[in-house]
Amino acid sequence: MTVWIPQPLFSYTKRQQKVEAEGSTLAELIEDLDRQYRGIRFRIVDEQDRLRPHVKCFVNREQAKCLDLPLAATDEVHICQALSGG
Amino acid sequence: MEIETGEVALFVSTKKGFWCLRGDADRRSWSVEGPDFxxxxxxxTLLDPRDRHTLLVAARTGHLGPTIFRSSDRGKSWQEASQPPAFPKQEGGRAVHHVFCLQPGHASQPGVWYAGTSPEGLFRSEDGGDTWAPVSGLHDHPRYPDWTVLEEGDGTPDGPIRGLPSDQAWYTVLRQAMSTDAHDPLGVYLGVTCGEVWASIDEGEAWSCVASHLPFVLAVEAAELG
Structure with missing residues (x-):
């Protein structure tokens, strides 16, 4: 399925904004991303398997509430990072 | 960025990146290079005093968590740690917010580094900063929960009254409260805001309180007296 990557993570995806990955859940999808782009998972999920506070994932434009969310091969996933601070 | 042999360089770590100030021969004129990251x-940011080529950078990548960057060619190129400091996974477990201090290991142990983190943690690398593991001697110490459990209403504007400081307090309080000496095995020292100084003389395996009832500790620096 198609995964949209936020600009701060382009360094992991060789500057690609849109990549392909597989998984039957959001957690598996992020694992697959990490297999392809080593290190990207730890930027999205912390060591306790929690989404980092300012990272949100949207599946078919609906915000995912948990990493166990089931996914279909035709789904489109957006990974977004908040802009804040100074 | 590239640092030449014989130069004096000031590594300036900021909230928005890393700059290097390079001094001329008499250190009266400084060029500013950067930013990286x-x-x-x-x-x-620290240059390895053992080889004077390896650079380690403790960075928090905006909202995307903490990591360590390494350069083995004095800043010409950088590689991210493949396994940055991270607490073991457990129910209700903590996540590293940032590494506030890097310290090299003993001169006889090239590639060994220590990283102090917030929340309170100490991590060790044996491969030049590529992979990091918790120092169990500290994390499993019976007093460790006393340092890390923050009771409700226990805080002050500069952090909790007892225990290691809360998240923001590390920025202003304990950044300089971790130090190592030049002995073999390496000594590692931590200052605690509850007024205690803790020492390990075996590279972090065993810890003992060497001073207590001190005021709020701001900095600890190990000095080798001749």
């Missing part, structure tokens, strides 16, 4: 919060 633009947009990242860079907490600490």
């Amino acid at each position: 633009l947009g990242h919060i860079v907490n600490h």
Whole structure:
């Protein structure tokens, strides 16, 4: 399925904004991303398997509430990072 | 960025990246180079005193968590740690917010590094900063929960009254409260805001409180007296 990557993570995806990955859940999808782009998972999920506070994932434009969310091969996933601070 | 042999360089770690100030021969004129890691919060940058080529950078990548960057060619190129400091996974477990201090290991142990983190943690690398593991001697110490459990209403504007400081307090309080000596095995020292100084003389395996009832500790620096 198609995964949209936020600009701060382009360094992991060789500057690609849109990549392909597989998984039957959001957690598996992020694992697959990490297999392809080593290190990207730890930027999205912390060591306790929690989404980092300012990272949100949207599946078919609906915000995912948990990493166990089931996914279909035709789904489109957006990974977004908040802009804040100074 | 590239640092030449014989130069004096000042590594300036900022909230938005890393700059290097390079001095001329008489250190009256300084050139400013950078930034590297633009947009990242860079907490600490250190040149390995054992080889004078390896650079380690402790960075927090905006909202995307903490990591360590390494350069083996004095800043010409950088590689991210493949396994940055991270607490073991457990129910209700903690996540590293940032590395506030890097310290090299003993001169006889090239590639060994220590990283102090917030929340309170100490991590060790044996491969030049590529992979990091918790120092169990500290994390499993019976007093460790006393340092890390923050009771409700226990805080002050500068952090909790007892225990290691809370998240923001590390920025202003304990950044300089971790130090190592030049002995073999390496000594590691931590200052605690509850007024205690803790020492390990075996590279972090065993810890003992060497001073207590001190005021709020701001900095600890190990000095080798001749």
